[in-house]
Amino acid sequence: xxxxxRAFVVGSLDSIDEFERTFDKRIxxxxxxxxxxxxxxxxxxxYLFLAFPGNFGAWVFVYLPIQFVLTVVxxxxxxxxxxxxxxxxxxxxxxxxxxxxxxxxxxxxxNGLVTASGVQFRMFGSPMGGIVIPTxxxxxxxxxxxxxxxxxLRIFRNRGPESLRVRLSSIQEALNARFANLIVFLPRxxxxxxxxxxxxxxxxxxxxxxxxxxPDRILQQIDSxxxxxxxxxxxxxxxxx
Numbered sequence: 001x002x003x004x005x006r007a008f009v010v011g012s013l014d015s016i017d018e019f020e021r022t023f024d025k026r027i028x029x030x031x032x033x034x035x036x037x038x039x040x041x042x043x044x045x046x047y048l049f050l051a052f053p054g055n056f057g058a059w060v061f062v063y064l065p066i067q068f069v070l071t072v073v074x075x076x077x078x079x080x081x082x083x084x085x086x087x088x089x090x091x092x093x094x095x096x097x098x099x100x101x102x103x104x105x106x107x108x109x110x111n112g113l114v115t116a117s118g119v120q121f122r123m124f125g126s127p128m129g130g131i132v133i134p135t136x137x138x139x140x141x142x143x144x145x146x147x148x149x150x151x152x153l154r155i156f157r158n159r160g161p162e163s164l165r166v167r168l169s170s171i172q173e174a175l176n177a178r179f180a181n182l183i184v185f186l187p188r189x190x191x192x193x194x195x196x197x198x199x200x201x202x203x204x205x206x207x208x209x210x211x212x213x214x215p216d217r218i219l220q221q222i223d224s225x226x227x228x229x230x231x232x233x234x235x236x237x238x239x240x241x
Contacts, residue, residue: 015099016089022101027082035075041067081117084212088118091215095222100136107136111226114139118213123229125200131230132198145197146185153236155182161235167228168204174224175217177206182229184236200237202229 089099089107098108104116112131114122116139124132124142134142155164157180164182172180185201204225206213 016093019089019099019101019105020086023082023086023105026101027079027086031075031079031082034078035071081212085117088115088215088218092219095219097133098135102137102140106139108134108139109222109226111223113222113226113229118215118218119207120203120205121225121229122201122203123226123233124198125233127195127197127199141196142198142201146201148197149185149187149201151183152186152240153182153184153232155232164228164232164235167224167231171204171221171225171228172206174221175206175208175213176211177208177213179205179207181205182232184232186236186240200233202233204229 085105088105089096092107092109095109095111096107097110098106100106106114106116107118108114110133112123112133114124114134122143124134126132132138132142154160155168157165157169159165160182168180168182182202182204185203187197187199
């Protein structure tokens with residue numbers, strides 16, 4: 001069978017293509033729902049104004065265009081964010097250990113770093129020691145295990161151990177982000193050991209404002225970020241011991 005025909009029959013052999021198709025379907029549905037929900041008050045108020053003109057003032061003519069513009073601007077901003085997330089797997093292909101789309105798009109790097117947005121990054125500690133490199137399907141279970149944890153170490157620009165703050169600031173600058181923080185979660189002291197849950201979770205967030213973080217910059221920093229998250233967890237556990 002010719003290659004072109006075989007590809008047509010079995011579909012794309014690239015799992016990233018399948019990821020993007022699934023992403024597109026879900027985002028189109030979400031986007032249409034968002035626009036319809038945002039414009040619903042416009043249609044309702046316009047109908048009420050026409051049906052009962054004596055009960056509504058001229059303020060309706062001010063509200064309607066403002067609501068319409070806000071809906072369009074919000075929808076375009078969210079769509080731009082979604083397109084950014086959609087492009088991440090292909091841009092970072094060489095460092096991905098797993099990726100998929102369950103409740104949300106999830107990328108797992110080969111060093112254990114996990115992200116669903118390219119803005120928030122997490123690492124999960126293994127109960128057996130070291131870190132967990134989960135599949136994209138396992139990430140949800142690990143995150144649900146965080147319900148039994150509490151934050152024990154917070155790193156901001158002016159808060160937390162200086163050595164960690166300097167490293168976080170360096171990564172923030174390299175990513176061209178405006179804001180960054182890092183939080184380490186540990187199980188409660190009274191919690192019984194559970195092999196199904198992680199022994200610690202480190203989470204870092206980067207805010208670039210209305211800009212989007214560059215995938216190439218993210219790719220260059222994932223090893224430094226993974227090392228920082230693991231070291232922060234080690235420090236948090238040592239401090240609590």
